[in-house]
Amino acid sequence: MKDIRIFESTSGGPSAYEPELTRRSFLRTGAAAVGGMAALAAALSPLRELTSDEIPDFDQFLQKHYKEMTPAEMELALERIRRKVEDRYAVRPHLRDLKPMEGVEFVYALNLSRCIGCRKCVHACVAENNQSRSPEIQYIRVIEMPRGTLDVEKGNHHYDRPEVPDANHFYLPVQCHQCANPPCVKVCPVEATWQEADGITVIDYDWCIGCRYCEAACPYWARRFNFAKPNLPKEQLNPNMSYLSNRPREKGVMEKCHFCLHRTREGRMPACVEICPTGARKFGNVLDPKSEVSEILRTKRVFVLKEEVGTLPRFFYYFDERYPNTLDPEALAIADRLKAEEGDAYGCLPGAAGPRKDFVAAAQPEWWNGGHA
Amino acid sequence: MDRISLESDEGLARLAHLHRFAQVGQCVNGVTHDINNLLGAAMAYAELAALDPNLSPETTRMMGQIVDGASLVVGPRRIAMTDPAHIAVNGEPQNCNGCHQIFKSGSPAGAALSFHQDVQLRHGLNDRCVNCHDPENRERLTLRDGTAVSFKETAQLCAQCHGTVYRDWQRGTHGKTLGSWVTGSAAQHRLNCNDCHNPHAPKYEPYVPLPGPNTLRMGNQAQDEHHDDGGKESPLQRWLKKPEHRTPGRLTVEGGHP
Incomplete structure (x- = not known):
């Protein structure tokens, strides 16, 4: 006690621990503060380029995960998206949230003997699903493969011939295979993508953070990323939309083929099937033994792409038997x-x-x- | 009127007679708009024109007009066949037997067609009209055993030779289904053989492929990597503007959204 008192009594002058506000220290602190503020402003400057249309509004910010939304909350979200589409494209969309049908598991089959590589499916898909036109996003890639091999490394999806089919090649269209064991779903850190009861792997574009892990995980290169703001001319907008399928996407989210679920969950065919001029594309419910795809799985020698990676695709390829023909x-x-x-x-x-x-x-x-x- | 053979003098004489008759018919047609007489005149003119190897453009145009109903379309035809079959003559539908009651020409050894000149028969070994068409009733087709079938039942006819494909078509593993994937639903619509294949030349014509991927990271490295013009024009539109891709009827992306 005495020592302390002595210490206190001896501290009459300025303490050695108390910083002295000198001219130098003031300038140093001031420069550091100004520099820090400038760096912060520079870091936030991309935000200034956002238009009001791109900033998520309060409702969207507070929106729950798709699976946790009640029907009333979903209706609010749908109405918000309808308003946004109407503002941007001057069209009131027919937007709804279609759920999987009972007792339905979708399967796709593609007859490689019949595909002629005309790429009509590619562009029907773009028109149907409101993909960005510039930069262009295509879900389907048609790979031109040399006859006699199934090694996709030897294929070329940039083929540009005056006419197809070419006699020395066959054509292998690839799109999302809607795997039963999807690696893209496993890697998603925020559960923005999942597999639905009818086998379609979907993405909630409002939940995706754009990390692109799923793009890296997909062995079929089926996922596409919106690197730039999607550009879609107003007159080309397809107003028939579903929450999980073809509603307009934002910059920085993932998208991919969803078997046109806004059509197929209403019993209709996907756009690529409807457009195919040769009938090479087949689509249906594999749980229905009378469906065309069930018949194909029973009677044709089907195979899947990259079977060894264990993804269990719902997308099957097959060739026809050799028909006796007049060229014999x-x-x-x-x-x-x-x-x-x-x-x-x-x-x-x-x-x-x-x-x-x-x-x-x-x-x-x-x-x-x-x-x- | 009996069958006319162009090989005999009698036949030619009768043809000349027919021509005169047809000219009279043409005059009558102008007054009465009698469709049968119009047909007679048109047919006579067509037959005469066919005898001349140097067809005038006007004749070609007229013949093209006459055979409008049978003109061939590249790619899936999607032309509904009717029963009884008909053909458009000057925009008016006419039944086949309207002409073929007069003309029962039956090309004994694959002679060149004098009338349906747009028909290019490229069906492999199947190179005779009467293999499929009923020689007595042109509004029917004929099976191998002589059974007449309508133009709507062509699958039976094709099945005679293309059994394997027919089996696949019955199962739904060949051919095209539109409307709905729900088996047996009213919206489901299966296409027949002749909806996609031209029966006279069943092999598909080659297509001009639509443009491939030109997206970020997937674009053709050799060409322009990324063309961003603010969404004014898609790669498909740019591609369609090229003069060599402007062939009408071949490149339309039908369908799309409803």
Whole structure:
């Protein structure tokens, strides 16, 4: 106690621990403060470029995760998006939140013998799903593959020929395979993407933080990122929308094929199936034994892409069997022989001079009849 | 009237007679707008024109007009066949037998067609009209055993040779289904053989492929990597503007949104 008192009593002058406000220290502190403020302003300057249209409003900021929203909250969110679309595109969209149908699991099948690589599916998809036109986003890639291999490393998706199909290639369209074991869902740090009951892996564009982990995880390169603000001309907007499918996206979110769920969950076909000029694309409910896709899985030798990575895709490819056709050299030889034997009577009318040509027999080579021609 | 053979003098004489008759018919047509007489005149003119190897542009135009209903479209045809079959003559639908009651020409050895000249038969070995068309009733098709079928039941006809594809088509694994994926729903619509394939030349014509990916990170490195013009023009629109891609009827992206 005494020591302390002595210490206090001896501290009459300025303390050694108390900083002295000198001119130098004032200038130093002031410069540091100004520099810090300038750096903060520079760091925040991108915010100044945001338009009011891009800043999330209060409702969107407080919006819950898709799975936690009550129907009333979902209706509020839908109304907010409708207003936003109307402001931006001057069209009142037909927007709703379609849920998976009971007893339905979607499966896609694609006949590689029939695909001719015309890329109509690619552009029908862009038109249907309101993708950005510039920079362009396409969900479907058609890979031109050399005949005799399934090594996608040898494929080329930039093919630009005057005409397709090319005789030395076949065409392998790739889009989201809606895997039953999707790696993209596992890596999402915020659960912005998940698999629904009907097998479609969806993205909530309001929940996605744009980390692009899912893009890296997908072995099929099926996910696309909006690096720039999506540009979509007003007159090209498709007003038929669903919350989880083709409503307009923002910059910095992921998107991908969702089997046109705003169409398919109402019983309709996806746009790529509707447009395909050759009928190579097949879509349906695999839980329905009478559906076309079930029939294909039963009767065709289907395969999936990159089976070894264990993603269990719901997207199956198949080739047709070799059909006996008129290009068969054996059949042509038979026809030539008949023509030589019958002369002018070949192929004449019934009742006219000479026998009626038995066209079908002529078209069938011996091996087709089991060798009993 | 009986079948006319152009190989005999009698046939030619009758053809000349027919021509005169047709000219009279043409005059009558001007007054009465009698459709049958109009047909007679048009047919006679077409037959005469066909005898001349150097067709005038006017004739070609007229023939093109006559055979409008049968003109071929590249790609999926999506032309609904009717029963009975008909053909547009000067914009008026006409039944096949309207002409073929007079003309029962049956090209005995694959002679060149004198009337349906737009029909290019490229069907492999199947190179005779009467393999599929009923020689007696042109509004019907004929199966191999002589059974007549309507133009709406072409699948049976094709099945005679293309059994494997027919089996696949019945199962739904070949061909195209539109409207709905729900099996058996009223909206579901399966296309027939001739909805996609031209029966006279069933092999698909080649297509001009639409433009490929030109997006960020996926663009063609050799070409312009990223073309951002503020959304005024998509790569598809730019591509369609190129003169070599302006062929009408081949490049339309039909469908899209409802």
